[in-house]
């Protein structure tokens with residue numbers, strides 16, 4: 248006789264950042280659910296710095312919907328209260344303005360009223376335990392969220408409640424029967440795929456405009472690094488976690504064979520460390536993962552076109568920390584209240600034929 252099928256209202260597949268935030272929202276809404284996850288080893292959320300940087304790129308452009316996304320960061324404070332762990336830190340991100348062209352661009356943006364809340368006056372007096380450019384631009388209203396601590400603590404919480412199933416489930420094996428979706432010993436009224444970059448390789452979601460970008464980073468101890476700032480000169484150096492740990496990264500690869508740490512990645516990160524004049528330990532923690540990036544640079548949220556009870560919350564790309572709260576709120580309101588998903592993130596009409 249086979250093992251009995253477990254009946255649930257909702258099954259969340261994947262417990263990275265997306266699955267964690269969605270599960271927490273379901274908990275708040277009193278929705279019966281289980282979370283299935285195979286482990287965090289290759290999870291993007293396990294290696295990310297968790298930086299929210301309102302003004303990005305060489306042209307210092309305001310991030311998409313940043314005002315709204317910053318409001319959404321309050322969910323991390325709620326999670327701090329639930330898990331009794333420090334998750335969110337207000338930081339200032341300092342950008343390199345040593346080139347005159349960068350300084351001009353900075354000043355031009357800062358004089359724009361819609362940018363001024365996010366950009367401070369250039370500084371030439373920054374004192375750090377790493378080599379910094381002589382002139383830097385402070386990006387205000389930035390934050391850093393300890394994503395690894397979040398997903399590991401939330402996992403323990405789910406385990407204690409009996410809501411966590413440690414298993415590997417293939418989304419392509421989902422079948423529809425009697426108003427339920429069946430897979431891996433479960434019969435769920437709805438399934439929400441939050442498997443990050445793994446979803447790119449499924450048949451179920453293969454027609455969405457995935458890109459997938461590999462990133463590598465170092466995590467190690469560095470004495471005297473202030474806990475309220477990050478510095479970006481090509482790569483970031485920023486505080487992370489508790490104590491004196493810092494994060495240095497990340498690389499960006501559109502073409503890669505393996506999702507594991509590479510020698511080429513290590514070389515690039517050591518070069519950056521040398522430019523910062525940091526002595527990185529020989530046995531540094533070297534991290535790698537694939538970010539669930541998307542060709543049209545918008546998250547992928549919504550319902551499968553033919554399997555109506557199957558949903559996706561994915562495509563958080565390089566900005567999961569700020570996009571995660573927004574996307575999970577959109578998804579839950581669509582599922583529970585039948586509200587329209589923000590058309591810019593909705594997967595409807597984004598499948599290729």
Ligand SMILES: Cc1cc2nc3c(=O)[nH]c(=O)nc-3n(C[C@H](O)[C@H](O)[C@H](O)COP(=O)(O)OP(=O)(O)OC[C@H]3O[C@@H](n4cnc5c(N)ncnc54)[C@H](O)[C@@H]3O)c2cc1C
Nearest residue numbers: 261263264265285291292295297298416443462566567568
């Ligand atoms: C080097 C690097 C640096 C980054 N820095 C930042 C940053 O500073 N700020 C920022 O906002 N974002 C950053 N990101 C991006 C951020 O990590 C992602 O946007 C976000 O974490 C993605 O979360 P996710 O839950 O969608 O995916 P993931 O974190 O990858 O989680 C997916 C989960 O699904 C599980 N899973 C997958 N397939 C299965 C299966 N078949 N069965 C069961 N479980 C499964 C996995 O085990 C995993 O736990 C960075 C990413 C990288 C790689």
